[in-house]
Amino acid sequence: MIKNNINKPFLKWAGSKRKIMATLKEYIEPVTGSFIEPFVGSGTVFLNVSADKYVLADWNYDLINMFRILQHRGKDFIDYARDTFFIDGTNEEEKFYVYRKQFNSTKDLEEKAALFIYLNRHSYNGLCRYNLSGGFNVPFGRYKTVYFPEKELFYFAEQAAKCQFLFQDFKNTMALAVKGDTIYCDPPYAPISVTSNFTGYCAGGFHLNDQKDLAILAELSEARVIVSNNYTEYTCELYKNATELIELDVQKSIGSKGGSRKKTKEILAIFN
Numbered sequence: 001m002i003k004n005n006i007n008k009p010f011l012k013w014a015g016s017k018r019k020i021m022a023t024l025k026e027y028i029e030p031v032t033g034s035f036i037e038p039f040v041g042s043g044t045v046f047l048n049v050s051a052d053k054y055v056l057a058d059w060n061y062d063l064i065n066m067f068r069i070l071q072h073r074g075k076d077f078i079d080y081a082r083d084t085f086f087i088d089g090t091n092e093e094e095k096f097y098v099y100r101k102q103f104n105s106t107k108d109l110e111e112k113a114a115l116f117i118y119l120n121r122h123s124y125n126g127l128c129r130y131n132l133s134g135g136f137n138v139p140f141g142r143y144k145t146v147y148f149p150e151k152e153l154f155y156f157a158e159q160a161a162k163c164q165f166l167f168q169d170f171k172n173t174m175a176l177a178v179k180g181d182t183i184y185c186d187p188p189y190a191p192i193s194v195t196s197n198f199t200g201y202c203a204g205g206f207h208l209n210d211q212k213d214l215a216i217l218a219e220l221s222e223a224r225v226i227v228s229n230n231y232t233e234y235t236c237e238l239y240k241n242a243t244e245l246i247e248l249d250v251q252k253s254i255g256s257k258g259g260s261r262k263k264t265k266e267i268l269a270i271f272n
């Protein structure tokens, strides 16, 4: 699972740090105490940062449930997911909607976890979106072939022995840090343009107040905190009290496979 010296995650995840991981690693390491990620997503960052202990959290229950099942059931879970949901006939529209409905209704946590991986690989653009009632609602992805990320799952399961997975809001996770720990925060992006009367939609229900709270907690923390975000006038102002502000060039692909690419800038704010 190492590609260009980067350990690949087994999930497709919006905002994954794969493209800038090599650079990011240089700013994050060395880690002395625990490595804490309040917004773990696919886990790309912890998979590439060396530490003795990892505290990994996210405000997505299905994601954390699946990580915990993988951590505890390892090979048995990987075999079950592959042999049940990644076999002939499962990459079909009709079957996809049956499985999506099953995912939304099952109370069996292991089945739900395996279906989460199935949906991640078969949904449109690998998106993870829910309707207001909490039901997963991304349509069928129409992929010609689907990859079962077996090697990546095994690598993750091996690393998970040193991890604690928590389903909670970032504020509670940041409160766990002590002096000597390193926290890496990758929140949903702040809007590109923020005017004084901004009331628009914020990605993933993460609002400007959350962005502000995160900046304050980063500043007050006893731990070393590194925060990623879009590089904009707003975020430069938000993190103006950081010890260091770094501008990173990122090549992003827009839309589906083969879609256009554009260069954007990200900020890294480091609070020592």
Ligand SMILES: C[S@@+](CC[C@H](N)C(=O)[O-])C[C@H]1O[C@@H](n2cnc3c(N)ncnc32)[C@H](O)[C@@H]1O
Residues within 6 Å of the ligand: 013, 014, 015, 016, 017, 018, 038, 039, 040, 041, 042, 043, 044, 045, 057, 058, 059, 060, 168, 169, 170, 171, 186, 187, 188, 189, 204, 206
């Ligand atoms: C940009 S993604 C993180 C991507 C991750 N660094 C990676 O490489 O895959 C942001 C994550 O924040 C999570 N999230 C959104 N609001 C949150 C909150 N209030 N507290 C904790 N996590 C939250 C989302 O579920 C999502 O997984």
